[in-house]
């Protein structure tokens with residue numbers, strides 16, 4: 001809020017003296033002031049200015065420093081308990097105990113700090129992958145730069161969906177409108193002009209300026225950079241912009257709450273035990289320390305750190321698979337999503353359009369050879385002969401219109417073809433090249449007066465050139481273009497339009513999976529035109545023909561769709577394309593089979609109100625949504641949510657933002673607009689549907705790992721409670737000293753629980769349905785496995801304790817052995833926890849090398865302690881014989897057997913294939 005008010009104040013404050021009022025200058029004067037020209041700076045100038053003005057970036061508040069993270073470790077009730085215990089020990093003169101407690105606190109804090117600091121660092125590294133790009137003109141050539149490279153004087157090109165990278169004085173614009181809400185609080189996009197304005201207009205009305213941080217919502221524009229970095233308007237308001245607010249993901253919050261609840265429960269229970277112990281005549285001081293230690297044992301204090309580690313590992317793994325996580329929530333979210341609503345073009349297909357067929361209105365079709373964005377290939381009749389001269393003339397006219405109504409570029413370089421712009425546009429340029437037309441020559445002959453640039457909700461683009469009369473060229477979706485036409489071109493000249501024949505042809509092409517564009521031209525007297533063109537300025541047009549494009553499927557897409565099906569994740573396609581094209585592609589992908597699973601935007605609108613039952617039913621019954629508007633996309637996503645779906649929705653356009661925001665997980669495409677990326681919680685850098693599915697898999701891995709850590713911590717804590725309760729119940733002495741319990745929990749388990757978070761993914765996660773969206777970590781399986789393993793561990797340790805007492809072993813010796821048994825039990829139990837379903841023997845050791853290392857260290861440190869005089873004194877331990885060690889290990893292995901039996905009974909079919917995950921195969925190589 002504070003930001004907004006300050007922004008508004010700034011908007012109304014008069015410009016301070018001495019500041020250049022860029023909006024009041026003419027474009028020419030503005031260029032003079034920044035010493036630049038409309039075809040841009042030279043590279044040398046830019047380099048020199050970058051040196052002088054510094055990078056175009058605002059200072060970002062970095063991740064918290066190590067000291068802050070370290071201090072944070074002490075803000076937990078657990079630490080308070082321990083500190084209290086340490087202080088009490090000091091007061092009653094137990095200096096060694098106190099020293100030990102403080103050492104453990106420090107060690108624990110150091111471990112936690114290290115893990116959290118590492119997680120912060122990798123998160124910061126990921127954020128830096130999300131830099132925004134800007135299109136600039138330098139040395140007269142257009143190229144893409146990261147926004148921080150911009151300097152005053154650079155010429156920047158804007159199009160709908162771009163974030164404005166610096167403050168610009170606009171000098172060229174076509175229907176450009178900019179959302180400046182970030183700066184002015186005004187949510188309506190501002191239409192931009194290029195004329196100079198009076199000096200005293202407020203910021204929000206400087207309509208010939210584009211300010212850094214705002215976003216272009218429609219149109220195109222070109223401007224010259226007048227301020228960068230801290231000199232920009234946003235830079236002056238906010239001296240330090242925090243990077244994407246780091247809020248804790250809900251899972252972490254839930255876990256913290258869960259840990260707190262368990263803590264209270266444990267405290268209550270431990271108090272009861274303490275009362276019982278005192279009643280049995282154990283000295284109160286001893287009982288106090290035992291109670292503290294027991295509380296520490298049973299509270300899953302390692303959980304938050306282990307979770308942070310698990311989530312951070314997941315984001316790193318996802319990044320390797322082209323999924324960049326912007327909001328940590330998305331990690332668990334992706335794993336639990338029950339449906340993915342995907343775009344078609346570019347996500348399921350490669351968006352490498354190629355014109356394959358041309359159709360002329362007098363009924364003839366021509367095949368175009370050659371693949372991809374290269375002007376190499378030929379146009380022939382479908383029978384394979386070269387076109388007749390009169391056909392060729394018509395084809396050339398069609399191709400020429402495709403070149404004129406075009407924003408792309410395609411140039412031959414020494415090494416291959418360079419292209420830029422919309423895929424459809426580039427494909428039309430390639431087509432022209434195949435027919436021997438030179439795009440630059442064609443464009444150079446005529447003078448562009450104005451255009452209606454392509455926006456996906458318009459579904460067409462129009463341009464008007466100055467010729468003898470106004471020459472219009474229009475291309476777009478067949479139904480849109482036909483609405484402007486009254487005639488069609490044939491060999492003998494223009495004839496009356498037979499729109500039925502054209503539509504029939506278009507439908508047939510679409511059913512074969514082609515994307516179809518209609519191309520038309522027309523004339524209007526040039527004098528009447530004002531610069532910003534509108535739809536009503538378009539005169540009656542003559543249809544020149546149809547172009548049919550093929551956009552190959554992504555080779556990985558069908559398999560990814562099949563994976564989703566196995567994983568119980570529904571896949572839906574939401575596209576602006578023609579229904580027949582959409583259905584044909586959906587069939588090839590295995591998303592839908594029959595026409596009944598497809599619904600068009602028009603049909604959907606006929607179902608009535610988006611909140612109505614009819615509408616929702618129709619959405620539920622459909623897999624493919626074609627020719628839908630961005631608003632309908634939002635309504636579809638809402639309907640899915642209301643049906644209890646947990647949806648991941650992909651998008652790339654300016655207008656996808658509301659749907660992405662409404663989705664449980666908004667997925668933006670790496671090549672998408674800045675607007676989409678800003679609202680999404682995940683960005684898929686390679687635009688690939690298969691990567692979204694990979695993200696789902698990684699999300700499930702992460703969630704599984706968190707469950708495993710919970711399992712380990714709760715069951716071992718539970719075991720200690722069982723051991724102590726049994727001892728008290730049978731009137732035996734306390735089985736472990738307070739310091740021993742602390743050692744067990746903060747050293748043995750403290751090392752192991754974090755190591756468990758490194759567990760690699762288990763194959764088979766994509767063979768089971770997603771967990772129900774409402775289900776917490778503590779489902780039935782979790783409760784059962786904790787009960788069984790906690791009881792087994794506790795009873796084994798108690799049996800040993802009771803037997804040793806019975807045999808009259810000295811208490812210290814018996815404690816020493818019981819402690820070692822507990823350490824061994826925990827070592828063994830980690831292997832049980834590595835998989836909730838499949839046998840511990842089926843989980844390859846190399847899937848988690850950190851864990852093997854962790855277990856070895858935990859056991860090694862203990863052995864070391866047994867032999868060190870200082871630790872012997874503090875912990876009350878002594879070395880054991882090899883025979884004793886092996887006997888205890890054998891005893892501990894019973895736990896392994898019990899849990900193997902439990903898993904076998906619980907999952908008779910086994911926990912999935914014993915085969916390695918594809919990535920693990922690579923690990924051995």
Ligand SMILES: Nc1ncnc2c1ncn2[C@@H]1O[C@H](COP(=O)(O)OP(=O)(O)OP(=O)(O)O)[C@@H](O)[C@H]1O
Nearest residue numbers: 343344345424456459460461475476477575576577
């Ligand atoms: N560059 C263009 N010029 C004119 N018309 C176009 C252009 N690109 C696409 N169209 C028309 O607009 C329709 C919608 O295309 P658009 O690219 O918006 O689909 P989309 O919704 O982005 O696709 P998807 O959702 O599958 O990614 C197309 O079917 C086509 O008829």
Ligand SMILES: [Cu+]
Nearest residue numbers: 339340570572
């Ligand atoms: Cu769905």
